[in-house]
Amino acid sequence: MTYIKKPAIRHPGLRQNNLGLTRRDYEGVLSTLCAGCGHDSISAAIIETCFELDLPANRIAKLSGIGCSSKTPNYFLDRAHGFNGVHGRMPSVATGANIANRDLIYLGISGDGDTASIGLGQFSHAIRRRVNMIYIVENNGTYGLTKGQFSATNDRDSKSKKGEDNLFDSIDLAMLGIQLGAGFVGRSFSGDKDQLVPLMKAAMRYNGFALLDIISPCVTFNNHAASTKSYDYIRDHSEAVDKLDFVPEREEITADYEEGQTIYVKMHDGSMMQLHKLSQDYDPRDADAALATLRKRFTSGQVVTGLLYIDDRKQDLHELMKTTKTPLNALHMDELCPGRAKLDEINKEFA
Amino acid sequence: MKPKDATAARRGVPPTDISNPNYFHKIVDCQWACPTHTPVPEYIRLIAQARYTDAFMLNWESNVFPGILGRTCDRPCEPACRRGRLDEKPVAICRLKRVAADYKGDIEHRLPKVPKRKNGKRIALIGAGPASLTVARDLMPLGYRCVLIEKDPQGGGLMRSNIPRFRLPESVLDEEVDRIVDMGLETRYGQEVASLKSVLDEDFDAVFVGTGAPRGKDLQITGREAGAANIHIGIDWLSSIAFGHADSIGKRVVVIGGGNTAMDCCRTALRVGGKDVRVTVRSPRKDMKASEWEIEDAEKEGVPIFDNHAPQEFIVENGKLTGVRFAKMKAEYDEAGKRTLVPTGEEVVFECDDVLMAIGQDNALPWIERDIGISFNEWDMPVVDGTTMQSTRPNVFFGGDAAWGPENIIWAVAHGHQAAISIDLFCKGQSLSNRLAPGASLVSQKMGIHEWSYDNDFSGDRRVPVPHADNQKALKDLDVEVELGYDDRLAFQEAERCLNCDVQTVFERDLCIECDACMDVCPVDCINFTFNADEANLRERLRVPAANEEQDLYVSDALKTGRVMAKDEDLCLHCGLCAERCPTGAWDMQKFTYVEAQASPSCAAYSTSYLR
Numbered sequence: 011m012t013y014i015k016k017p018a019i020r021h022p023g024l025r026q027n028n029l030g031l032t033r034r035d036y037e038g039v040l041s042t043l044c045a046g047c048g049h050d051s052i053s054a055a056i057i058e059t060c061f062e063l064d065l066p067a068n069r070i071a072k073l074s075g076i077g078c079s080s081k082t083p084n085y086f087l088d089r090a091h092g093f094n095g096v097h098g099r100m101p102s103v104a105t106g107a108n109i110a111n112r113d114l115i116y117l118g119i120s121g122d123g124d125t126a127s128i129g130l131g132q133f134s135h136a137i138r139r140r141v142n143m144i145y146i147v148e149n150n151g152t153y154g155l156t157k158g159q160f161s162a163t164n165d166r167d168s169k170s171k172k173g174e175d176n177l178f179d180s181i182d183l184a185m186l187g188i189q190l191g192a193g194f195v196g197r198s199f200s201g202d203k204d205q206l207v208p209l210m211k212a213a214m215r216y217n218g219f220a221l222l223d224i225i226s227p228c229v230t231f232n233n234h235a236a237s238t239k240s241y242d243y244i245r246d247h248s249e250a251v252d253k254l255d256f257v258p259e260r261e262e263i264t265a266d267y268e269e270g271q272t273i274y275v276k277m278h279d280g281s282m283m284q285l286h287k288l289s290q291d292y293d294p295r296d297a298d299a300a301l302a303t304l305r306k307r308f309t310s311g312q313v314v315t316g317l318l319y320i321d322d323r324k325q326d327l328h329e330l331m332k333t334t335k336t337p338l339n340a341l342h343m344d345e346l347c348p349g350r351a352k353l354d355e356i357n358k359e360f361a
Numbered sequence: 362m363k364p365k366d367a368t369a370a371r372r373g374v375p376p377t378d379i380s381n382p383n384y385f386h387k388i389v390d391c392q393w394a395c396p397t398h399t400p401v402p403e404y405i406r407l408i409a410q411a412r413y414t415d416a417f418m419l420n421w422e423s424n425v426f427p428g429i430l431g432r433t434c435d436r437p438c439e440p441a442c443r444r445g446r447l448d449e450k451p452v453a454i455c456r457l458k459r460v461a462a463d464y465k466g467d468i469e470h471r472l473p474k475v476p477k478r479k480n481g482k483r484i485a486l487i488g489a490g491p492a493s494l495t496v497a498r499d500l501m502p503l504g505y506r507c508v509l510i511e512k513d514p515q516g517g518g519l520m521r522s523n524i525p526r527f528r529l530p531e532s533v534l535d536e537e538v539d540r541i542v543d544m545g546l547e548t549r550y551g552q553e554v555a556s557l558k559s560v561l562d563e564d565f566d567a568v569f570v571g572t573g574a575p576r577g578k579d580l581q582i583t584g585r586e587a588g589a590a591n592i593h594i595g596i597d598w599l600s601s602i603a604f605g606h607a608d609s610i611g612k613r614v615v616v617i618g619g620g621n622t623a624m625d626c627c628r629t630a631l632r633v634g635g636k637d638v639r640v641t642v643r644s645p646r647k648d649m650k651a652s653e654w655e656i657e658d659a660e661k662e663g664v665p666i667f668d669n670h671a672p673q674e675f676i677v678e679n680g681k682l683t684g685v686r687f688a689k690m691k692a693e694y695d696e697a698g699k700r701t702l703v704p705t706g707e708e709v710v711f712e713c714d715d716v717l718m719a720i721g722q723d724n725a726l727p728w729i730e731r732d733i734g735i736s737f738n739e740w741d742m743p744v745v746d747g748t749t750m751q752s753t754r755p756n757v758f759f760g761g762d763a764a765w766g767p768e769n770i771i772w773a774v775a776h777g778h779q780a781a782i783s784i785d786l787f788c789k790g791q792s793l794s795n796r797l798a799p800g801a802s803l804v805s806q807k808m809g810i811h812e813w814s815y816d817n818d819f820s821g822d823r824r825v826p827v828p829h830a831d832n833q834k835a836l837k838d839l840d841v842e843v844e845l846g847y848d849d850r851l852a853f854q855e856a857e858r859c860l861n862c863d864v865q866t867v868f869e870r871d872l873c874i875e876c877d878a879c880m881d882v883c884p885v886d887c888i889n890f891t892f893n894a895d896e897a898n899l900r901e902r903l904r905v906p907a908a909n910e911e912q913d914l915y916v917s918d919a920l921k922t923g924r925v926m927a928k929d930e931d932l933c934l935h936c937g938l939c940a941e942r943c944p945t946g947a948w949d950m951q952k953f954t955y956v957e958a959q960a961s962p963s964c965a966a967y968s969t970s971y972l973r
Contacts (some may be wrong), residue, residue: 046944
């Protein structure tokens with residue numbers, strides 16, 4: 011953390027988006043995390059994403075649990091809605107909020123402890139239920155707030171800062187997400203905004219459960235030579251399977267790639283994802299093949315990044331449950347509570 | 362260089378060489394713009410700490426006349442100030458300098474000592490303005506005997522004769538002139554030099570000419586001769602007021618000209634009998650030469666400014682001036698933006714009792730014989746070396762307006778310093794190119810994890826206006842100083858607006874892990890991690906395109922990912938957040954100190970103590 015506040019003054023030449031806002035209008039308070047924390051870069055990427063997508067902050071709800079990662083919603087979008095829930099219980103809050111008001115964008119921020127340990131059950135069922143949300147795991151493989159114990163995503167051959175061995179196998183949240191039925195699964199690295207921001211944009215526009223597993227080095231406890239979640243390790247071992255360009259509605263596709271190497275995915279709202287394949291044998295629309303590749307590369311010590319899996323035809327929770335299209339807070343009292351006669355009518359169906 | 366770096370360097374902007382002192386010096390915009398390179402941020406910090414005497418010494422060593430300049434400087438530093446590009450107005454550097462002079466304590470024991478035993482060399486200084494006085498200040502601590510020859514009865518030159526007392530009190534001027542005279546300067550006041558040859562005949566080891574540009578330009582239009590009794594050359598009239606040869610003017614006064622002298626003329630006229638005083642300028646107002654603040658002050662005292670008015674005729678009736686006829690003009694611009702003033706056909710007469718002409722000055726060197734080895738150029742100006750101030754006659758040196766035409770006090774001081782260095786080298790028989798390099802150092806300001814030895818927090822305050830004396834009271838008396846100066850509280854508030862541009866962001870490539878923390882935290886988006894390219898391309902691709910090409914890009918060697926760090930220096934707040942958020946110390950805040958070499962090291966002793 012720092013002692014001074016970030017000066018409110020900004021560059022007079024700062025670009026404005028279609029809402030007349032600058033990037034800095036999407037900031038929160040100055041981070042109190044350790045200097046150099048990957049989580050701060052992810053916050054910056056979220057700011058960049060919301061700015062570029064012209065999102066008004068009041069259309070976004072930030073939800074989180076407990077941990078370094080879960081503190082970060084305080085550091086971006088300070089005019090958005092927010093709920094800081096109990097450890098590992100953010101998915102329940104997100105599910106309830108989403109059922110009540112489907113018009114907001116639900117941005118869940120979690121960490122590897124909050125998601126892969128205490129909240130693993132919640133995480134799994136939010137995916138199963140296809141809650142329409144962006145679920146970001148700021149994954150650093152360690153419990154930073156409690157001084158650096160191994161988390162459940164720490165790789166087995168990744169030692170602690172003091173050289174202790176890790177006895178247990180790691181949970182790969184991206185693979186788990188695909189298995190459980192998440193329709194959009196991406197993995198990226200906090201230190202690569204060129205990859206991260208387009209992925210976030212597409213995830214924001216995806217209708218359904220979008221999981222982003224973002225490796226985010228802990229500079230204090232897990233950025234040493236024997237770690238597999240350090241800046242150096244990820245830069246040396248990551249392999250992007252594709253390069254995503256997010257093309258908003260109304261804009262033309264300009265990137266020019268070789269024929270047969272590009273996949274176009276039309277999003278729910280008319281925007282377009284242009285996915286340039288970097289790896290010949292990888293097709294993010296094929297869950298079985300994707301899982302096989304992820305597993306194989308994991309075994310050989312590679313960290314696969316990019317858009318790992320996409321299914322643009324999946325229905326979300328509201329569609330499955332055929333709920334009303336109107337947020338509950340916009341329904342009139344007589345629609346919410348239609349009265350005795352209507353109840354009798356419904357009860358008669360079961361008679 | 363590793364092979365990868367070599368390729369990257371070939372492809373784009375080469376890594377910035379921060380070992381060249383000019384790189385960081387240029388970032389300290391105020392110091393870079395100042396002809397004498399006064400360490401502005403350093404003395405402003407001293408003022409904030411109420412160390413006025415120390416702040417004064419830093420000023421005195423480099424610009425010699427802090428009290429005078431703190432009131433009258435043309436302040437090239439202020440338009441250069443980074444703060445002016447950022448939000449609103451620059452830091453009131455000039456007025457803070459005055460604070461140092463007004464509140465300083467005893468400095469007697471801190472002045473350079475003048476040896477009793479002289480070095481045997483005698484130097485003549487012709488003209489007692491800021492250039493000559495600077496040469497004397499710089500040379501006397503080395504044991505030179507200096508002789509100051511001046512046509513006026515007192516020293517100070519145009520600072521005394523042309524700057525009205527309500528802008529510069531006599532006590533301030535006397536104090537700073539006397540500080541030099543009291544070093545043992547031999548003065549010959551009231552002696553106008555009619556022949557340079559006769560001075561040279563006195564066997565001086567060197568002669569310095571600092572006679573300024575004392576000849577006001579005249580306007581030869583109809584009625585000039587007939588109305589001569591009431592048509593005055595501005596600087597001559599100011600001078601006669603200053604020395605008490607005149608003490609009044611008619612009720613209705615027309616001032617012709619739009620420079621600072623015109624502003625001094627109109628404001629002086631208001632104080633010695635003028636009731637309806639108006640300023641007329643040929644050009645549009647935006648092209649007026651006067652400093653913005655001097656125009657403001659004149660208008661505040663009730664002087665109207667008529668722009669686009671070109672004088673055509675002095676109207677004289679019965680042998681007496683009754684008015685001036687003007688043609689109204691308008692400015693037209695061709696495709697290249699070159700301006701031409703064309704008459705609109707409309708004419709106007711301003712009735713008046715007196716006219717003051719302030720349309721420019723020339724230097725006047727008829728007293729220099731043309732056959733004594735001093736060459737003059739096609740504009741009848743002496744040929745002078747821009748670095749050494751030496752003329753084509755090796756033992757004669759020039760400085761200030763006499764050498765370069767009308768400039769201002771701070772330039773004259775800068776020339777004086779260079780001339781003193783040259784005269785010293787010349788008298789020692791050394792080459793004039795044997796000049797000492799400036800001293801420079803770079804020292805980390807880190808005190809703790811988030812603690813710096815300077816106040817890095819940004820003050821959002823607006824520029825603090827300087828309190829003025831009551832208009833009614835000021836207009837009654839020529840000697841009442843209009844500007845009252847800051848008190849200690851206002852001075853502190855204004856000092857806190859300084860961005861400390863001398864505390865540099867220094868980047869150590871090998872320590873960087875490319876976590877982006879500095880880029881994300883920077884309040885003005887000046888830090889970037891991106892692929893290198895030619896400069897135009899790189900500038901265009903930054904988070905905020907670097908449009909101000911006068912400000913450099915700080916570019917690192919290639920990092921591990923092959924990218925470079927590219928920082929646009931233009932609007933950096935020097936707040937240190939990049940260094941606070943850096944986990945590896947790749948960024949550090951380091952204070953850059955720059956001290957110009959002087960003839961006498963004892964004249965820069967305190968400044969030099971800041972070098973590490």
